[in-house]
Structures are given as structure tokens and as C-alpha cells.
Amino acid sequence: HAVGVGPLLDERTVRAMLLVRANTLAMGYSGVRPDVVQLLLDMLNTGVHPEIPSQGSLGASGDLAPLAHLALVLIGEGWAWLNGERLAGGDALARAGLQPLELQAKEGLALLNGTTFMVGLGALLVRRAINLALTADIAACLTLEALKGTDRAFDARVHAVRPHPRQIDCATFLRTLLTGSAMLRTDDPNN
Structure with a gap:
């Protein structure tokens, strides 16, 4: 699903997405480990911002494309920004002193399914x-x-x-x- 196109989302929108996703998953209904929520918060606090294209989501079944780009960085893939520098996702995490996740059962679906982009931008x-x-x-x-x-x-x-x-x-x-x-x-x- 990480096939978004167009201009990149601005840093504020990406930060809003990280916070909304962490909040949603922290409620405990999505079957993810606390480590997933913690990494989202750590990325937010250390300034690791996934590179997320602005187009590609229909919103009908959630924000699949934007969330896929966000999730890639959590597993050390994709691209991210740290202190104004574009880095491979794993390198951005490493520079921030963070470790990528090895996803367990249901965590991939929980990261991709939701209206995080719409809610973050809406807020x-x-x-x-x-x-x-x-x-x-x-x-x-x-x-x-x-x-x-x-x-x-x-x-x-x-x-x-x-x-x-x-x-x-x-x-x-x-x-x-x-x-x-x-x-x-x-x-x-x-x-």
C-alpha cells in the first residue's frame, strides 16, 4: 500500500499523524504491543518524521497509503526526515537511538487500518x-x-x-x- 504520490506532507501533519496513531493504538483495542506505541511516541519526541506523500488515499477504508508510508519507517524501511535531513528509515531510527520493530501477529494490519491522516489533518x-x-x-x-x-x-x-x-x-x-x-x-x- 506504500504507493503514495505527490508533494510530501508537511512536518506538522506527519507529527499529528504520529500522535493520533499512538493515541489510537494506546487504547488497547488493536492488538499491538506497547512497544509499537512507544516507538511512535519516541519518533515524535526525537523528531523522526516519516516521508509521507500527500496523495494516494481514498479514505474509504482508512488511510492505507499514508499509513503504509508511516509504518515502513517503524520497521526500518522507507524514508524519514531527521533534523532536516532525508534518510533511509532505518538510518533515521538509528541516528535517533531507536530500534526498528519486528512486527508480530496483527500489528501490520493495526498500523495500516485507520483514519489517522484524516483525523490528524482535521485536528x-x-x-x-x-x-x-x-x-x-x-x-x-x-x-x-x-x-x-x-x-x-x-x-x-x-x-x-x-x-x-x-x-x-x-x-x-x-x-x-x-x-x-x-x-x-x-x-x-x-x-
Whole structure:
């Protein structure tokens, strides 16, 4: 299954994959030894990053191609990056002071079967979306201050009428950001 093509995944995505795979296998439902989980964590902690092409996974039965490229390094095969240098998988492990695995029954399947790439990438994208939403809220408050606007639209009573939890959270956050601002209009704009 290690037949991926295209540009390589960036280091953050590969690190997310290592962490997601270790977490999934650590739950104990996949029939792998603790050594498998430990090597994934050791690779993460020492900076051994498997070289994983970005294309080749359909996602229908998991991320077979990306996980196959990841698993190759665990057994000392494939390619990996360590401190900015591309090395054969076994050499990267050796330089980091790690030993490749000799897989036992069911461990090969456990390493290849799953949605690790999708979950890892999804987690990174969710974090990015949260940062974007927070940035948009901050920009809205700065704009309101620049225009000498009023924060009356964020009054809790207004949002209690339509009790949508995230709307209430957003209004509360905006009120918090604007608390104590000397730039807001304090008079009644309707007079």
C-alpha cells in the first residue's frame, strides 16, 4: 500500500499523524504491543518524521497509503526526515537511538487500518479555524473601536431572546474584549 504520490506532507501533519496513531493504538483495542506505541511516541519526541506523500488515499477504508508510508519507517524501511535531513528509515531510527520493530501477529494490519491522516489533518484544520474565528472577533472589536461604535448589540438581554448557545458565547466574548474600552461610544445613539 506504500504507493503514495505527490508533494510530501508537511512536518506538522506527519507529527499529528504520529500522535493520533499512538493515541489510537494506546487504547488497547488493536492488538499491538506497547512497544509499537512507544516507538511512535519516541519518533515524535526525537523528531523522526516519516516521508509521507500527500496523495494516494481514498479514505474509504482508512488511510492505507499514508499509513503504509508511516509504518515502513517503524520497521526500518522507507524514508524519514531527521533534523532536516532525508534518510533511509532505518538510518533515521538509528541516528535517533531507536530500534526498528519486528512486527508480530496483527500489528501490520493495526498500523495500516485507520483514519489517522484524516483525523490528524482535521485536528490541525479545526485549530486553524478556531484561531481564525478568534481573530475575526478581535478584528470586529478593533473596528468597532476605530469607528467609535457602541457595544449595545452585544448586550446579554438581546441574545437571551434567541438562546443560541454559540451566539451567546460570541456576544459574551465580544463584550469581554470590549470591557473598559475608552474608544466606544457611551451616549445613546438613538438620541
